Amino acid sequence: MKDTTDPAVPIIRVRNLRRDFKVGARGRGRGVLRAVNDASFDVMPGETLGVVGESGSGKSTIGRMLVGLLPASGGEIELFGETITGPLGKRALARVRHRLQFVFQDPHAAMNPRMRISDIIAEPIDIQGGWSRKARADRVSELLDLVGLSAQFADRFPHEFSGGQRQRIVIARALALDPDFIVCDEAVAALDVSMQAQVINLLMDLQDRLGLSYLFIAHDLAVVRAVSTRIAVLYAGEIVELSGKSALYEDPRHPYTQALLAAIPRPEVGVRKPPIRGEVPSMLNRPAGCALCPRCPSAFDRCKTEAPALREVAPGHSVACHLYDGA
Numbered sequence: 001m002k003d004t005t006d007p008a009v010p011i012i013r014v015r016n017l018r019r020d021f022k023v024g025a026r027g028r029g030r031g032v033l034r035a036v037n038d039a040s041f042d043v044m045p046g047e048t049l050g051v052v053g054e055s056g057s058g059k060s061t062i063g064r065m066l067v068g069l070l071p072a073s074g075g076e077i078e079l080f081g082e083t084i085t086g087p088l089g090k091r092a093l094a095r096v097r098h099r100l101q102f103v104f105q106d107p108h109a110a111m112n113p114r115m116r117i118s119d120i121i122a123e124p125i126d127i128q129g130g131w132s133r134k135a136r137a138d139r140v141s142e143l144l145d146l147v148g149l150s151a152q153f154a155d156r157f158p159h160e161f162s163g164g165q166r167q168r169i170v171i172a173r174a175l176a177l178d179p180d181f182i183v184c185d186e187a188v189a190a191l192d193v194s195m196q197a198q199v200i201n202l203l204m205d206l207q208d209r210l211g212l213s214y215l216f217i218a219h220d221l222a223v224v225r226a227v228s229t230r231i232a233v234l235y236a237g238e239i240v241e242l243s244g245k246s247a248l249y250e251d252p253r254h255p256y257t258q259a260l261l262a263a264i265p266r267p268e269v270g271v272r273k274p275p276i277r278g279e280v281p282s283m284l285n286r287p288a289g290c291a292l293c294p295r296c297p298s299a300f301d302r303c304k305t306e307a308p309a310l311r312e313v314a315p316g317h318s319v320a321c322h323l324y325d326g327a
């Protein structure tokens with residue numbers, strides 16, 4: 001059974017989350033790659049926090065840390081007020097593991113082709129143990145129904161399904177133990193546009209029916225806009241803007257967010273300019289100052305030497321940029 005959730009208390013509370021990777025061959029090019037730096041955010045009950053950013057900006061690394069697939073190098077993650085990071089967090093994570101689930105991009109890779117759909121969906125149930133055969137079979141039928149698939153499919157194999165159906169099966173598996181929070185990491189990126197819309201509608205319908213919260217990771221701003229309540233924009237491992245959906249799309253403050261939005265293709269305008277000139281900087285041995293500085297059209301001297309902190313510029317709207325220091 002789920003706890004009664006207080007709508008004012010975050011399901012997930014993240015503070016100063018950091019992840020470093022040691023990279024490079026011994027003796028040459030070694031260093032520390034800071035994939036996620038000082039990320040802080042909450043996810044409230046029933047909401048979807050969208051996470052956008054270019055490839056390599058640290059989106060998946062955040063998602064993997066939240067569901068316990070990757071340890072954090074620093075900072076804290078709380079689930080319903082309980083710390084699940086650090087040595088003490090291991091026991092807590094084991095206790096709450098079923099409440100956090102994930103859905104990744106490639107449903108094909110996420111399934112063993114030799115397993116029947118019923119066994120794929122029941123994997124979390126089998127790991128948890130203690131279910132009777134009947135309860136397990138009933139739950140699998142119920143889950144297939146929840147994701148809009150016939151219970152008759154239970155004995156079939158993954159290759160008998162389309163990409164969209166396979167993603168529904170992966171979603172059914174994620175729902176098996178009645179989680180509170182699901183990380184969807186590029187969950188619709190491998191699907192064509194009409195399938196994307198169907199799976200997004202399914203995710204939103206499940207959210208309403210089951211009271212789920214999502215962290216929805218995507219590089220596609222249109223997809224993020226469709227599903228999110230709030231959005232975090234990530235650049236080089238750091239959250240540079242965090243706000244409600246409408247404020248982000250109608251009043252973007254960070255030069256990087258503005259560039260990302262300006263680059264969305266619009267049929268009436270045709271192909272638009274690339275998001276922003278230049279490339280994401282190396283996250284290896286990060287330089288001082290703002291990571292966007294070399295690419296930023298609004299950069300000034302201070303940006304070269306001092307990293308801006310994420311600060312609130314309007315209620316619920318935070319930006320990490322020196323342009324707003326006096327705001």
Ligand SMILES: Nc1ncnc2c1ncn2[C@@H]1O[C@H](COP(=O)(O)OP(=O)(O)OP(=O)(O)O)[C@@H](O)[C@H]1O
Pocket residue numbers: 021022023033035053054055056057058059060061062219283
């Ligand atoms: N296991 C690892 N070892 C070393 N570096 C890693 C590892 N995992 C991720 N990284 C690096 O961390 C950075 C962030 O990667 P991450 O996969 O989180 O980015 P992303 O925004 O999800 O990118 P994409 O959209 O391409 O999936 C990248 O520079 C990546 O190369």
